[in-house]
Amino acid sequence: MTVLGALFEVQARFDESLAFRYSCRGAVCGTCAMLINRVPRLACRTQLGALIAGSLYLTLSDYALPGLTEPWDPAEEVIVEPLPHLPVIKDLIVDMETFFEDYRAISPVFKPGNPDPSKERLMFPLVVRELEQYTPCILCAACYAACPVNRKNPRYLGPAALAKLYRFRIDPRENQGAERLMTADNPEGWWGCEFHTNCRRVCPKDVPPDKAIGHARQELSRMKKDQNSLGEGQ
Amino acid sequence: MSQPAIHEYDAIIIGGGLTGLRAALQISHAGISCAVLSKVHPLRSHSVAAQGGMNASLGNVPGPGGASDSWELHAYDTVKGSDYLADQDAVVSMCREAAATVFELEHMGTVWSRLDDGKIAQRPFGGAGFPRTCYATDRTGHNMLHTLYEQVTNAKIPVYEEFFVTSLITVSGRCTGCTALEIMTGTVHGFPAKVILMATGGFGRIFSRSTNALINTGDGQTLAIHAGAPLKDMEFVQFHPTTLVGTSILISEAARGEGGILLNTSGEQFMARYAPRSLDLAPRDVVARAIEQEIAAGRGFEGGCVHLDIRHLGADRIRERLPGIRQLAMDFAGIDPITESIPVQPGQHYSMGGIDVGIDGKSGLPGLYAAGECACVSVHGANRLGGNSLLETVVFGRLVADAIIRDIGSIPPPAEVLAEAAVQEMNLKIIGILGRTGGVSLFPVLETLKETMSAHFGIFREGTSMEQGLVRIRELRSQFGNVSLSDKETLANLTLIRYLELEYMFTVAEAVALGALDRKESRGSHTRTDYPDRDDNNFLHHSIARMENEQITILHVPVTLGMFDPQERVY
Numbered sequence: 001m002t003v004l005g006a007l008f009e010v011q012a013r014f015d016e017s018l019a020f021r022y023s024c025r026g027a028v029c030g031t032c033a034m035l036i037n038r039v040p041r042l043a044c045r046t047q048l049g050a051l052i053a054g055s056l057y058l059t060l061s062d063y064a065l066p067g068l069t070e071p072w073d074p075a076e077e078v079i080v081e082p083l084p085h086l087p088v089i090k091d092l093i094v095d096m097e098t099f100f101e102d103y104r105a106i107s108p109v110f111k112p113g114n115p116d117p118s119k120e121r122l123m124f125p126l127v128v129r130e131l132e133q134y135t136p137c138i139l140c141a142a143c144y145a146a147c148p149v150n151r152k153n154p155r156y157l158g159p160a161a162l163a164k165l166y167r168f169r170i171d172p173r174e175n176q177g178a179e180r181l182m183t184a185d186n187p188e189g190w191w192g193c194e195f196h197t198n199c200r201r202v203c204p205k206d207v208p209p210d211k212a213i214g215h216a217r218q219e220l221s222r223m224k225k226d227q228n229s230l231g232e233g234q
Numbered sequence: 235m236s237q238p239a240i241h242e243y244d245a246i247i248i249g250g251g252l253t254g255l256r257a258a259l260q261i262s263h264a265g266i267s268c269a270v271l272s273k274v275h276p277l278r279s280h281s282v283a284a285q286g287g288m289n290a291s292l293g294n295v296p297g298p299g300g301a302s303d304s305w306e307l308h309a310y311d312t313v314k315g316s317d318y319l320a321d322q323d324a325v326v327s328m329c330r331e332a333a334a335t336v337f338e339l340e341h342m343g344t345v346w347s348r349l350d351d352g353k354i355a356q357r358p359f360g361g362a363g364f365p366r367t368c369y370a371t372d373r374t375g376h377n378m379l380h381t382l383y384e385q386v387t388n389a390k391i392p393v394y395e396e397f398f399v400t401s402l403i404t405v406s407g408r409c410t411g412c413t414a415l416e417i418m419t420g421t422v423h424g425f426p427a428k429v430i431l432m433a434t435g436g437f438g439r440i441f442s443r444s445t446n447a448l449i450n451t452g453d454g455q456t457l458a459i460h461a462g463a464p465l466k467d468m469e470f471v472q473f474h475p476t477t478l479v480g481t482s483i484l485i486s487e488a489a490r491g492e493g494g495i496l497l498n499t500s501g502e503q504f505m506a507r508y509a510p511r512s513l514d515l516a517p518r519d520v521v522a523r524a525i526e527q528e529i530a531a532g533r534g535f536e537g538g539c540v541h542l543d544i545r546h547l548g549a550d551r552i553r554e555r556l557p558g559i560r561q562l563a564m565d566f567a568g569i570d571p572i573t574e575s576i577p578v579q580p581g582q583h584y585s586m587g588g589i590d591v592g593i594d595g596k597s598g599l600p601g602l603y604a605a606g607e608c609a610c611v612s613v614h615g616a617n618r619l620g621g622n623s624l625l626e627t628v629v630f631g632r633l634v635a636d637a638i639i640r641d642i643g644s645i646p647p648p649a650e651v652l653a654e655a656a657v658q659e660m661n662l663k664i665i666g667i668l669g670r671t672g673g674v675s676l677f678p679v680l681e682t683l684k685e686t687m688s689a690h691f692g693i694f695r696e697g698t699s700m701e702q703g704l705v706r707i708r709e710l711r712s713q714f715g716n717v718s719l720s721d722k723e724t725l726a727n728l729t730l731i732r733y734l735e736l737e738y739m740f741t742v743a744e745a746v747a748l749g750a751l752d753r754k755e756s757r758g759s760h761t762r763t764d765y766p767d768r769d770d771n772n773f774l775h776h777s778i779a780r781m782e783n784e785q786i787t788i789l790h791v792p793v794t795l796g797m798f799d800p801q802e803r804v805y
Contacts, residue, residue, distance in 0.1 A: 012677035016729040017721035023278040024447040026483045027565060028376060028558070031278045045565050089418050090726040096275070109388035110343025110381070119292075120340045122352030128345060129554075135345050135370075135377060139277055171343070 004043040020092040030138030035081040040142035061196035083145035113175020134167035143199035159199035159209030166212035249433035250276030253606030255382040256631030284375025285486035287367035289621035290332035316615025317758035318800035361517035409601035410648035420724025424653030436585035442684035444582035445484040452742035454608040463597035466590035469749030474583030475521035482581040494544040498533035512805040541575035595634030616758020673718030
């Protein structure tokens with residue numbers, strides 16, 4: 001049984017008031033992320049048996065959660081809590097507004113580099129493979145809730161929004177160059193990351209935001225260096 | 235009680251999946267004020283789960299013998315797949331628009347899988363004569379929905395997230411808005427509008443074994459029929475051949491499109507006996523029946539399933555083309571398809587029937603439009619081909635939006651006072667539900683309804699059993715009258731939402747049952763053991779379900795033929 005399945009059982013048998021979100025129950029829609037045994041995960045994808053057996057054990061870097069108020073025996077019990085770093089509405093439901101505010105802040109829309117052709121723009125499979133590292137993001141906010149920087153600085157855009165921004169940067173159909181990266185060229189963006197890599201470890205879709213952030217920083221640094229040397233030459 | 239929250243727009247779109255978002259974009263671009271209402275965040279809509287792809291005769295991959303594809307051939311496959319029940323003018327509209335629609339999404343930024351020459355990749359799919367299905371690995375719906383959500387966000391179209399629509403407002407035979415419960419606060423809002431577009435998806439969750447998201451409870455269909463818009467062809471429910479045993483999670487037809495085969499306990503590729511030419515890529519109704527028959531004949535594996543074997547594709551191809559289904563098999567069945575076969579069984583997947591509309595999306599109730607899976611144009615007839623539903627969502631999202639843009643100038647603005655009254659009425663209803671005490675629990679009634687639908691209205695149907703099923707649905711409905719909820723709060727009361735959904739599900743269930751009983755033939759997905767043959771003389775018609783005084787009656791209207799005459803359907 002999955003954690004989501006167990007929550008439905010609890011709701012039906014013990015407490016109809018238990019509030020949690022759900023939709024696809026197949027780990028593709030991103031609705032049911034919550035803290036499970038103190039790690040952000042999708043409830044629908046997490047098997048109770050694996051939790052009890054200890055096979056999903058995961059340590060996160062610099063991850064300070066408030067202490068538990070009750071004793072906990074991980075061999076017998078599974079702990080579910082709402083995602084941290086977001087306000088709780090009720091039980092396991094959090095207000096996702098700040099998470100989506102950050103998403104909107106990076107201008108998450110395709111900006112074509114040239115007028116639409118009559119058919120498709122061509123793209124080559126190797127380029128698509130590169131992009132497909134980032135497109136599977138389901139915006140579940142597990143990474144946001146796992147990120148120590150998001151805890152310390154609520155204004156930090158967070159891993160999901162930055163990975164999304166990088167996805168547009170490397171889309172060859174856009175043609176904006178490093179301009180795309182400038183939106184987050186600040187301590188609340190690319191430069192806020194401390195490379196704990198918790199984001200990549202908790203991502204249910206294996207998206208590597210830390211990799212995107214590293215590449216973006218390199219590209220911005222190169223661009224600034226080029227601009228500086230150009231300035232010195234004049 | 236505080237002043238009711240009233241929000242007036244020219245057009246309200248109910249549903250934030252592919253159809254709803256595509257329509258919203260079009261309507262908003264035309265300068266018409268509109269908003270999207272969705273009971274979940276739009277990205278959580280079931281469209282996101284679509285795996286295999288979207289059909290369009292791009293001709294990027296040559297067909298058998300180097301032949302080239304065309305929209306006419308796509309239309310032929312669709313009509314034959316529908317067992318000749320699709321309206322051919324509607325099919326023509328959809329297939330002609332298909333290529334432009336794929337390109338349109340590409341121009342909005344959707345990442346499609348590509349061929350070596352850079353063009354959009356296409357793969358073979360069931361019931362299709364050409365490799366016609368454009369795809370994004372096996373996450374096609376995900377890539378499309380995220381693209382459209384990005385566009386809607388960019389266009390700053392208001393989206394009322396987690397608003398559950400509780401009623402349609404009608405006055406003198408016209409739909410003039412709706413009420414909706416804001417789930418997280420418990421507030422009922424009123425939305426007076428000139429036009430409502432229903433885009434709420436299917437009703438798969440009235441069955442116990444379904445690939446659908448848990449949210450697919452037929453809300454739109456029920457709201458429509460109660461408000462006076464008839465439903466059509468509700469008996470045609472698609473059962474997908476390959477769903478993961480135990481969870482009914484979809485294992486895409488793309489697995490067979492890429493070369494996967496179905497095996498019984500003897501290790502036999504049994505589809506050779508059921509569809510000698512198309513084999514494992516016969517249409518879904520044919521393959522689902524075949525699997526059921528294999529299992530019934532004792533050639534199924536433990537747990538009532540057969541095996542889907544893709545191991546011969548090799549690890550590289552599986553990782554590249556089918557990464558999502560590999561992950562699903564690993565997460566939900568503990569099986570890696572690179573080294574083991576996937577245990578699969580048929581499960582409810584799609585609702586061919588829905589709100590009766592024409593190509594312009596107009597329902598039988600002026601002011602109410604519908605598109606996508608909640609509607610029935612009909613482009614799928616008695617059986618939908620894989621890859622045609624993503625196509626339908628976006629094509630008709632746009633076409634119906636165009637019709638609304640044309641019509642809206644001549645529609646007078648709705649009266650706000652009616653919306654206020656409707657909100658008060660809904661508040662009283664909710665107070666009534668929450669005030670009930672000492673009744674039965676909601677959940678056993680819900681589970682029994684689903685089991686009843688699966689047991690009596692599944693892949694194989696029979697008159698006496700269906701009569702019993704209908705009686706059971708009605709008994710359950712009267713039990714439902716005694717349900718009381720223990721959580722009396724209105725704030726984030728998810729059990730209240732489940733209650734309201736179940737209320738909707740009964741109407742849909744009864745419409746399916748009555749349609750299935752009325753149709754004494756076997757056609758497409760509707761297979762009756764007591765009437766095993768298709769009967770064009772008596773049943774080449776659509777079934778229309780109308781409601782009068784809370785009673786559903788079934789009428790018949792002709793199918794639009796034209797291009798292709800009905801023939802025996804052989805694969």
